[in-house]
Amino acid sequence: MFGTSGIRGEVGDEVTAELALSVGRALAAEGYERVVVGRDVRESGAMLVDALTAGVRECGGDVVDVGIAPTPTVARGVDWLDADAGVVVTASHNPATDNGIKLWSPSGQAFDGERREAIADRVENERYDLESWDGLGTRRHHEGLLERHVETITDTVAGPDTGVESALEGLDVVVDVGNGAGSVTADALVELGASVRTLNAQQDGRFPGRPSEPNAETLADLQQLVGATDADLGVAHDGDGDRMMAVDERGEFVPKDLLLALFARKAATDGTRVAAPVDTSLAVDDTLEHVGASVTRTAVGDVYVAERATEDDVVFGGEPSGAWIWPDETLCPDGPLAACKLAAMAAHEGSLATLVDDLETYPIRRTSIEVDDKAAVMDRVEATVRERDLEVDALDGVRIDHGDGWTLVRPSGTEPVVRITAEARDPERAEALFEDACGIVRDAAEEATPEAE
Missing domain, CATH: 3.40.120.10 (Alpha-D-Glucose-1,6-Bisphosphate, subunit A, domain 3)
Structure with a gap:
């Protein structure tokens, strides 16, 4: 259920x-x-x-x-x-x-x-x-609950040494509400002193402005508006405001894993951990390594990230889908809080584009292969990789750590397909890992298909 x-x-x-x-x-x-x-x-x-x-x-x-x-x-x-x-x-x-x-x-x-x-x-x-x-x-x-949420966010972002009304003074932010319930973000940014423009701010459950999920494809209007004006950044929510994605001042969509890396680096200190799903980029690992922190991987789903975030040394949890969790604040993904924290970074630590460009990125390959029996295919995939004596994590699908890269074979929860992801620091290595994983899945699918009589 x-x-x-x-x-x-x-x-x-x-x-x-x-x-x-x-x-x-x-x-x-x-x-x-x-x-x-x-x-x-x-x-x-x-x-x-x-x-x-x-x-x-x-x-x-x-x-x-x-x-x-x-x-x-x-x-x-x-x-x-x-x-x-x-x-x-x-x-x-x-x-x-x-x-x-x-x-x-x-x-x-x-x-x-x-x-x-x-x-x-x-x-x-x-x-x-x-x-x-x-x-x-x-x-x-x-x-009054909306007003309390705004007050809580502004107190958190402004901190004890900054006046709330001037914390983001001079910052220009575009907020794409996506016709949803996330008006808290615009209100909090205004309270913090930012100049705010909104897109799709009228509440409408038909979502006429754009599809509810905020991603690089659906946020074309936000990217165009931010890129064509003097806005410092744009933020966008889904229908219920728990997800938040961003656009930098150039009008470019901030890659999801890099947004996770920015939040993680800001929250982490030496010896702490950040919770993130098994499909998270090496960019997050490498970013955290510079501050002496590490990634602890979870199953895909913000509920699993939140569960891991209850552990004492986990200071942040994020899922590239746009769910960001600060356990000292709340264990719920809080899109408005994330938007205001990101705006504060852009206001005080350099432009969002500069922050993003400072991060490493690596080639990543993805595909899906249609199969008849996902469970049988996954069983064969796991057996194959374990026979190779590889470092395998079966927490959610089959994730193989190759040291210089990783592959993930994971069944879709809604479609008759198995999804394959491969990433490495070197492009040729990423391609080789990807082709190897695809071959393993195809062989497993062939073995799992009953022969016709």
Whole structure:
């Protein structure tokens, strides 16, 4: 029922009011007595929130409804409002046809595997504790959470020795909200003294301005505007504001791994670690090596990065998809916080383009191979590489560390394909590793295909 980012799918098919009702019932029946609920801008969200809150109340739980808000605002609000759990009805960067449900703990961390399994078990087996008429929970609406998020971000970014209103004075930032819920970013930047222009700032769950996911292809308008004006940088969010990507003053999209490296270098000190997924570039490792820090790799998915970020010496967690986590602040990916921290770097440490150009980049190759049986193919791939006595990490797919490069063979979670990635510091070595990995997968796919009678 749960994927790595909660429940997500097409409305009316995978995601229904019946499902939302069941999740609400399961939360209260599992002992979460006070639940903060918010949603992104999708029209279907209102229906799903009504159903979910009805389920919570039907099993005796109380609901604090904060309305439309970014995911990190709701996640932080669980603690701020002294609640036991939080729910965001959102499909994040998915298209308008989709919606979903993501659950949060008071630390700001998404529900871990054990908590997700407990909720799924109650839903699948309809194990609820329905209350009688005089035991039903309440639902009240709460305002002010967006303002508190803005205040928290500005206090964090300005620091104790700088006036909030002048922390980013003279900086010109373009914020592409993507028609989503991420207005907190523009408000916080203005409070910090920056000049702000917005793109796609009107909330519209159809996402007419651009597709919800911010990447090099979807941010063409932002790149053009920043490059054609005197803006110092541009930032962009997905539909619920947990992801953040950036454009430098030249109007060039900042590569995802390099953005991760910038944040990681700023947070890390000698002897600390940064959590990042198995598909993260060597650029992050090499950047951290200069400050005496290292990368600890996780499965792909910000929920796994957040889990690793709970360890004492992990000072930052990032996923190249645009999820950035500062565990001392919150264990939720906080897009508005990331945007303001990046703006502060550009204001005080050199232009964003200069910061990016200072980082090493390496050739990386990617492809996908269609297969009939992903599990069988992956079993054969792992057996093959272990026979070669290579350094293998099977945390998420099969990752091989070659010292001067790495390869990753990983099954898609949604398609009948196996994805192959290879990177090395030398272009010829990257090509050789890539071709070798492709050959291993093709051979495994051929062996896993039953012969026709």
